[in-house]
Amino acid sequence: MPDKRILIVDDSPTMRQLIAFAVKRLPGVEILEASDGVDALKKLAGERFDLIFTDINMPVMDGLKLVSLVRSDPAMKATPIAIISTEGAAEDRERALALGANDYITKPIQAARVLTVARELLGIS
Amino acid sequence: MAMDDEKGMYSRAEEFLQMFKKGAEFSQELMKENERLRYRVFQLEEEARGIGAPAPVLEENRLLAARIDELEREKEEILQRIRQIEAENNDFATRYVEIEEENNSLANLYIASYQLHSTLDFREVLQIVSEIIINLIGAEEFAVLLLDERTSLLSAVAAEGIALGELPPIRPGEGMIGSIARTGENYFAADPANYLRDLEQPMVCIPLKIKEHVIGVIVIYRLFIQKTSFAQVDFELFTLLAGHAATAIFSSRLYSDSERKLSTMQGFINLLTR
Numbered sequence: 596m597p598d599k600r601i602l603i604v605d606d607s608p609t610m611r612q613l614i615a616f617a618v619k620r621l622p623g624v625e626i627l628e629a630s631d632g633v634d635a636l637k638k639l640a641g642e643r644f645d646l647i648f649t650d651i652n653m654p655v656m657d658g659l660k661l662v663s664l665v666r667s668d669p670a671m672k673a674t675p676i677a678i679i680s681t682e683g684a685a686e687d688r689e690r691a692l693a694l695g696a697n698d699y700i701t702k703p704i705q706a707a708r709v710l711t712v713a714r715e716l717l718g719i720s
Numbered sequence: 721m722a723m724d725d726e727k728g729m730y731s732r733a734e735e736f737l738q739m740f741k742k743g744a745e746f747s748q749e750l751m752k753e754n755e756r757l758r759y760r761v762f763q764l765e766e767e768a769r770g771i772g773a774p775a776p777v778l779e780e781n782r783l784l785a786a787r788i789d790e791l792e793r794e795k796e797e798i799l800q801r802i803r804q805i806e807a808e809n810n811d812f813a814t815r816y817v818e819i820e821e822e823n824n825s826l827a828n829l830y831i832a833s834y835q836l837h838s839t840l841d842f843r844e845v846l847q848i849v850s851e852i853i854i855n856l857i858g859a860e861e862f863a864v865l866l867l868d869e870r871t872s873l874l875s876a877v878a879a880e881g882i883a884l885g886e887l888p889p890i891r892p893g894e895g896m897i898g899s900i901a902r903t904g905e906n907y908f909a910a911d912p913a914n915y916l917r918d919l920e921q922p923m924v925c926i927p928l929k930i931k932e933h934v935i936g937v938i939v940i941y942r943l944f945i946q947k948t949s950f951a952q953v954d955f956e957l958f959t960l961l962a963g964h965a966a967t968a969i970f971s972s973r974l975y976s977d978s979e980r981k982l983s984t985m986q987g988f989i990n991l992l993t994r
Contacts, residue, residue, distance in 0.1 A: 607851045607855065608835065608838075609831060609832075609835045609848060609851040609852060609855055609856075610851065610855050612831050612834070612835065613827075613828070613831055613855065613856070616827050616830075616831060617824075617827070681854065681860070681944055683944055683945040683946030683947075684945065701944070701946045702854065702855050702858055702944060703854075703855060703856055703857055703858030703944070703947060704855055704856070705824070706823075706824040706827060706828075707820065707821075707824060
């Protein structure tokens with residue numbers, strides 16, 4: 596039985612695999628993937644997750660909309676969310692954090708940074 | 721790095737730490753013992769001066785002085801060992817960081833090659849090449865140009881941040897991009913942070929090669945704002961793209977062409993047999 600469950604939301608299979616590869620190094624972690632915001636909401640509706648990694652630019656529903664919907668749902672508003680974005684500008688980061696994201700990771704993706712954020716948000720020392 | 725290796729490294733580091741602590745405690749004890757013995761020598765010398773030292777006291781004095789010298793030597797040896805362990809510990813920590821970086825680079829390379837060969841659909845392969853350039857290298861504006869065998873021109877087939885029409889067809893050997901397609905050598909601008917966009921002079925130009933045969937080039941014009949220079953893993957990714965992307969693109973194009981021909985032939989057969 597895994598201790599922590601992580602949902603990775605990205606329309607790019609390459610990105611999902613990159614993030615999954617990084618967080619798999621944490622012990623007792625189960626990883627699920629979603630290809631966009633709507634797919635993520637379907638998965639979030641039926642299951643409990645301890646952390647969400649989400650891209651911003653996705654078809655159907657983008658990451659920022661997903662963050663605001665998760666934050667407005669009492670059942671999952673406390674779930675930590677880390678945004679992964681190509682935008683490195685400070686205002687994009689501030690905007691994402693203001694919407695309720697807990698952390699912000701910029702591309703190109705670095706496994707060490709993903710691991711650090713996952714550890715912090717999951718409370719793993 | 722395997723989890724077992726990582727655990728082994730942690731346990732070795734833990735062992736060193738324990739050894740270091742024990743050594744430090746032992747040094748403290750020796751120093752206390754040294755103090756005590758010095759005090760005792762002082763007392764005995766005082767006594768000897770006061771009452772005219774008898775022979776046994778003098779002998780004891782001599783033995784204690786020898787013992788102090790011995791303890792001093794042992795203390796110096798232990799301190800030397802502690803310094804050595806600290807240096808080893810630092811070496812291990814540095815090596816651990818290096819192995820971590822290497823591990824992350826290998827993971828990126830593995831994922832890139834796995835994704836490149838996960839499909840035979842030409843459009844999907846181009847999409848994966850673009851994803852690798854965006855997500856793993858961190859490029860914002862780039863294009864993939866392929867050599868058209870019929871026209872012998874390099875034409876843009878995929879682009880990000882630039883319209884395909886902005887990139888005119890290029891003849892191999894002509895201009896900077898054409899010469900890269902001719903020579904098959906990678907090109908990187910010396911100072912990516914201060915590079916100014918010029919469609920004929922990209923920041924990076926990577927030939928797509930199958931053995932020595934160039935089938936196209938990848939040109940990069942701009943990196944993300946947060947990416948100011950290339951890391952070692954980027955050069956490895958470029959090398960991987962040069963070879964693996966080329967074979968993936970080539971085989972998917974062949975497959976797509978053969979599928980199209982097969983479909984056409986099937987259509988004819990159906991027409992003839994009806």
